Amino acid sequence: MALGDSVLLTYDALAGRAARLATALRDTYSLSEGDRVAVITPNCPEYLELLYGIWHAGLIAVPVNAKLHQKEYAHILSDVDASLVFVSESLHSFVSACAPSSCTLSVIGSPDYAALFDAPASPITDRAPEDIAWIFYTSGTTGLPKGACLTHRNLLTMCHCYRADVDPSPPWRAILHAAPMSHGSGLYGLAYVMEGGVHVIPASGGFDPDEIFDLVEAWPGTAFFAAPTMVRRLTAHPRPAPGTPLRTIIYGGGPMHVEDCLAALHKFGPKLAQLYGQGESPMTITALPAADHMVEGSPAPRERLGSVGVAQSAVEVRTITPEGQPCAPGEIGEIVVRGDSVMRGYWHNPAATEETLKDGWLHTGDMGVFDAAGYLTLKDRSKDVIISGGQNIYPREVEEVLLQHPAVAEVAVLGAPDREWGERVEAYLTLTPGEKADTAALDAFCLEHLARFKRPKRYHVLESLPKNDTGKVLKRALRKRMKAALGA
Numbered sequence: 001m002a003l004g005d006s007v008l009l010t011y012d013a014l015a016g017r018a019a020r021l022a023t024a025l026r027d028t029y030s031l032s033e034g035d036r037v038a039v040i041t042p043n044c045p046e047y048l049e050l051l052y053g054i055w056h057a058g059l060i061a062v063p064v065n066a067k068l069h070q071k072e073y074a075h076i077l078s079d080v081d082a083s084l085v086f087v088s089e090s091l092h093s094f095v096s097a098c099a100p101s102s103c104t105l106s107v108i109g110s111p112d113y114a115a116l117f118d119a120p121a122s123p124i125t126d127r128a129p130e131d132i133a134w135i136f137y138t139s140g141t142t143g144l145p146k147g148a149c150l151t152h153r154n155l156l157t158m159c160h161c162y163r164a165d166v167d168p169s170p171p172w173r174a175i176l177h178a179a180p181m182s183h184g185s186g187l188y189g190l191a192y193v194m195e196g197g198v199h200v201i202p203a204s205g206g207f208d209p210d211e212i213f214d215l216v217e218a219w220p221g222t223a224f225f226a227a228p229t230m231v232r233r234l235t236a237h238p239r240p241a242p243g244t245p246l247r248t249i250i251y252g253g254g255p256m257h258v259e260d261c262l263a264a265l266h267k268f269g270p271k272l273a274q275l276y277g278q279g280e281s282p283m284t285i286t287a288l289p290a291a292d293h294m295v296e297g298s299p300a301p302r303e304r305l306g307s308v309g310v311a312q313s314a315v316e317v318r319t320i321t322p323e324g325q326p327c328a329p330g331e332i333g334e335i336v337v338r339g340d341s342v343m344r345g346y347w348h349n350p351a352a353t354e355e356t357l358k359d360g361w362l363h364t365g366d367m368g369v370f371d372a373a374g375y376l377t378l379k380d381r382s383k384d385v386i387i388s389g390g391q392n393i394y395p396r397e398v399e400e401v402l403l404q405h406p407a408v409a410e411v412a413v414l415g416a417p418d419r420e421w422g423e424r425v426e427a428y429l430t431l432t433p434g435e436k437a438d439t440a441a442l443d444a445f446c447l448e449h450l451a452r453f454k455r456p457k458r459y460h461v462l463e464s465l466p467k468n469d470t471g472k473v474l475k476r477a478l479r480k481r482m483k484a485a486l487g488a
Helices: 011-027 046-056 070-079 089-096 111-118 152-166 184-195 209-218 228-236 258-268 301-305 350-356 395-402 439-449 475-486
Strands: 036-040 060-064 084-087 104-107 132-139 145-151 174-176 198-201 222-226 246-251 272-278 281-288 315-320 333-339 361-370 376-381 386-388 391-393 408-418 422-431 458-461
Touching: 011 046, 011 111, 036 046, 036 070, 046 060, 046 184, 060 070, 070 089, 070 145, 084 089, 089 104, 104 111, 132 152, 145 152, 152 184, 152 281, 174 184, 174 209, 184 198, 184 222, 184 281, 209 222, 209 228, 222 228, 228 246, 228 258, 246 258, 258 272, 258 301, 281 315, 281 333, 315 361, 350 361, 386 408, 386 422, 391 395, 395 408, 395 422, 395 439, 408 475
Parallel strands: 036 060, 036 084, 060 132, 084 104, 174 198, 174 222, 222 246, 246 272, 422 458
Antiparallel strands: 132 145, 272 281, 315 333, 333 361, 361 376, 386 391, 408 422
């Protein structure tokens, strides 16, 4: 484990700290098998010792996005009935103001936190492959986060698929945690633990292009996971590609335009690999490895780069018709997945589980098409999710907030193409009679109720919203209007 270019922990030391933390979790906090422990912090060196200490004690980890709104924290911690929350000092007051009274908070890096590691080491608690290891909160169609229950088998399968399909490489390499460890970077970090790789945490705890370039220079052979937004920023940065070997930039979590992909390949060389997955099948549906990004000699380079690759080794992936029949190559259908990476179900949400897991298949809600060679291209998202900078944003959640503002009579929220973020949130609204458009006030109102990245970047005030005969807003008409305004 390294912070910047400084080594902090060996694996022997990490194992010892996890074993001692496990004892403290049981003795100091009186936790028992299956209890949930949340982690809310920007990336930090303690992240791995927390995950493995939680699992060592037979508990369930609930890593949470450090950029959420207080209302979202309150919902997640209540929904999962978290007994304990490990939180960064920077977020302690923010989280403590919204956490349920049943939650105990421990500040990472505090003297009390350090005292937990004075406990004696305990033996590993036995857990079955189908026991829950990680509850991954992913927004649902209603906008309320749902907890995807990922088992130890799910995570093991994901790790094997990483090495088999996404980034085959020799051991002892480094992973740079530039993206949130509560999501893709932390999940892929487990594959590096399996092989004894180096974990490099940026000192900033986040994503800074200059810092990323410096760390790649300091740790030759580094790979890292990045949202397409991050790849675009690195490509556009004036610094040249690192002079030392860069292993792989693994991207996913949102659309990557072909032109952006070609620009990144031009700057970094054939160092890109793509994955397509969901929280319900973490990082493990399809993959487009570096070899498939090599444009020269490819029979259909642009089409190939516009795809999300082929099914990963441990899963079956198909597209189906509305009637549930398999689609032929070239026919668009809903993407469904089954295999050992697919979640056990949603935490305490049998209705959502039944809707998503049918006859052993995960119904992704995404639409796609396979070509004759087995490459999958995404076409649409039937769940209407907006993906901005790798973050999921659900229109209904934003709409419900805006409708609470007295000036807003009606609203429809859509995702507009954005070269920087992949998509941006835009709101189309009508005003309550007598009210005037004040986008600054609407923006301030959204920031009171939503995470910053979810607020609309643009507001369009209309005389009326297009509707059908039953009064339902026709978003397809608004999308047509948007495309016309963009010249698409």
